[in-house]
Amino acid sequence: MTLESVPAYDSERISGVGNHAVVVGASISGLLAARVLADGFDKVTVVERDELPDEPKTRDGAPHARQPHLLQEAGRVIIEDLFPGYGDDLVSEGGLIIDIASDFNFYDEGGYVASPSTQIPGYAGSRPLLEHVIRKRVSEIDEVQLRDSTRVVGYRTDERGTTVTGAEISGTDDNNTSMSADLIVDATGRTSRTPKWLETRGYESPEVAEVNVDLAYSTTTVERDPDDQRAFWAPASPPYTRGGGALPIENERRQVVLHGVHGDDPPRNVDEFHDFASSLQITEVEEILDSHDMLSEDIDYYPFPSSRRRYYEELDCFPSGFLVVGDAIASYNPIYGQGMSVAALHALVLHHTLAENGLGNLGLEFFDEVEQIVDVAWMMAVGADFQFPETTGPKPRGTGLMGWYLSRLTRKAHTDRDLSERFIRVIMMEKPPKTLFRPGVVWRVLKPAI
Ligand SMILES: Cc1cc2nc3c(=O)[nH]c(=O)nc-3n(C[C@H](O)[C@H](O)[C@H](O)COP(=O)(O)OP(=O)(O)OC[C@H]3O[C@@H](n4cnc5c(N)ncnc54)[C@H](O)[C@@H]3O)c2cc1C
Known part of the structure; x- marks a missing residue:
């Protein structure tokens, strides 16, 4: 399932679903879920363990945000539907609207793919900026309250254990309290503890597939000429275990990223960065490094050992009043940049599932629908991973x-x-x-x- 097969967001579809929804995690998935829940709940609380900054800044809870993030068309369209004028807001904060057809240069299989003849708008900015603009818009919704520096440490259920009725939270004072809710949405990302929690409550936890590609990203930021909006992307593809790219971001900067798979580790220091860049299949990344000043000597290194998928859709039983979204369901080798678009598609499916079913059996209905979204992203990501004979996991x-x-x-x-x-x-x-x-x-x- 992709953007084309999910009906567009319709603000008239939902009302009066419940009193209070709690979303755990204020990253992309959590914020987008909160946006659609605000149509149906009197109050939506987004609980985030990090302190949420007022400006575009990386947070400890989302360290991957230091790496370049390309927002694909599915995510762009849904985010613009949920927050009309998002692209303008992004630009007013320094971001860019590029033309994917002419500005984005994608190299694979020994050459650049030809430029499409129609324009394809793309929103470009650092991941902290993309998130910051979404967060700002969410914080303006009357029904939504962002509660930061607060960690969810568990969930409460009714006596029979069949319905989740609230979240146990721990704030800066380390005192645990609880918050009751008609719906809790786990948007805590790849390290979600829901599978463990389900087990402790006597539920089956979802089967997990792990496809090991041993990927790592290394990123730095360089200056960018204001009129130069070009992006380059040449992912690792056999027999080349390394790849890289350069993406324009806000404030006349560009992120330059190098990556390697299966032990071809990209550099963690500036001295080796240039050498690695000079060994890529494309020359533009090295040229950009040669002709533009680096804005810091720091290299942000991020290991991504495996794509991971949890098969929630195969469970026969799941507590009512509870849901899991985004990377907490599946996280994919980021070379195709799908995670934020999958999160946006999840939010759109949540909107429609709530409209059709209300809270009744929401979890299993939702997992059934999003399976087809995850299938597409998974097939593309692990399909590319398995082109390397060293890749292990269920094929x-x-x-x-x-x-x-x-x-x-x-x-x-x-x-x-x-x-x-x-x-x-x-x-x-x-x-x-x-x-x-x-x-x-x-x-x-x-x-x-x-
Ligand atoms: C290296 C890399 C590059 C990527 N590049 C792209 C790209 O180009 N394009 C793209 O679309 N996607 C990309 N992605 C994927 C993208 O980052 C994610 O899919 C996206 O951020 C959605 O994640 P999420 O919101 O589900 O989870 P996360 O971003 O992991 O957020 C989880 C949030 O939950 C909070 N949290 C966790 N536990 C608790 C708790 N107990 N209580 C309260 N809060 C909690 C965390 O602090 C965090 O804010 C990339 C990922 C990686 C790793």
């Missing part, structure tokens, strides 16, 4: 054939602008992968080069 059926087909399609897309656009719209989670298997497309991919 989805058809991965080899799919990898072979997409490699061939990408090579054809070096010169075929239409194929390139179709491919990009799938990566951006706007169109479903099946659009790459229509007879006319398959023919162009498989026909021998003349």
